[in-house]
Amino acid sequence: MTDMPATTIVFLLFPGITQLDFTAPAQALSRIPGAILAGAAASLGPIATDSGFSILPTHDFEGCPQADILCVPGGHGVADALGDAATIDFIARQAAGAQWVTSVCTGAFLLGRAGLLAGKRATTHWAYVHLLPLVGAEPVNARVVEHGNVVTSGGVTSGLDFALTLIARLRGDAVAQAIQLAIEYDPAPPFIGGHPDRAPAAVTAGLKARVYDAAAARMEQALTG
Template structure:
């Protein structure tokens, strides 16, 4: 069993590897010189480390952020968690997470711009001019413009998916055409320099696919091994086609109001962007 001290060391190491994306002291001591030297080597961010900006916002899904962030951390990337200010934002699991960079502090030229999901938070930022301006600005120059889950709607609202193939959480993929995107029913969709992922757990698949582009297949395979990512769910019910019509209908019946709000936000964004689409796939 891992005791609390060991857990703290692991979290500190993760924070240091992420370029201080998680608050951590400047140095992590293992109690021995050899151990400290090893930790410093593990934490060192190489000069050519990818620069990755991960948008944060209130009411986001924590898993949407943590899954890909873990992959990017093992890749020893230079990660910035970005929001308007550094006040911790709320998440779906009740654990607040604080940004490490404001919009103004975020580098202008990025290797990766990433947007997580969380439907109610996504709806809010789809109409937030400052968020959309930030995404449009950085997205215009980023090597890779990416999202998972309802973060795809946010990218679309910023005008960054118009004319691209894309995906998002299954419950809102019908809204992508309202934002100029063509929905492709795949877990991860790559179209030129846009990479979008489906619902929350697709964050690992998305990040590993992007890791190949950033560091090569062998390095991506190493990350998968480190994470022991070999999914074997107890049920075959993770997509609408697997779950079947009855379960999908039941799931949709519990989110009618939320999905209506998302459609309204997508329609408003589409009008603002001058996109003429019916929303039908």
């Protein structure tokens, strides 16, 4: 395993990122033999996450190495990042030389703003999937969607599914299964209801009213305004 070629995996970081969108796939992808991880942001200052703590980037946009795998996480900060030309330019430049272009959750809209989802099947967090046509994508109700070298995943925890799917493409099923076992990814949630297709209707309606109706409207405004 030590003679495996190096694989550079670049994660975009931005204020308001959902930390698990980044840290969950990073944990799995970091275990690929030969993996080199980088977290790139507009500057090297701390990046505030949605969880009350910050992450330090390893590189700024100018100093970031070329990604073999580009991963764009999501979060409520995406709506602001959509209007940042430096961020979108970084995504487009990195994607042009990457073997794989990927996103977690609402990171799909940043790929879309960079012109990378036009005519492609894609997914995102369930509360925003109806907005994917605004970036030219065909919405798919799935946790992981592959279209050519573009891999999109659903909300938050779907990042682990995407990471293991991609590891299997890169290194084979046995390596992906070993990594899944190493991180003990064996979901047995206490409730069956992590998606509106299965959650109680009242729970879905309440969450949409409290959080996601306004958040999706803000995202739509950022995409169209």
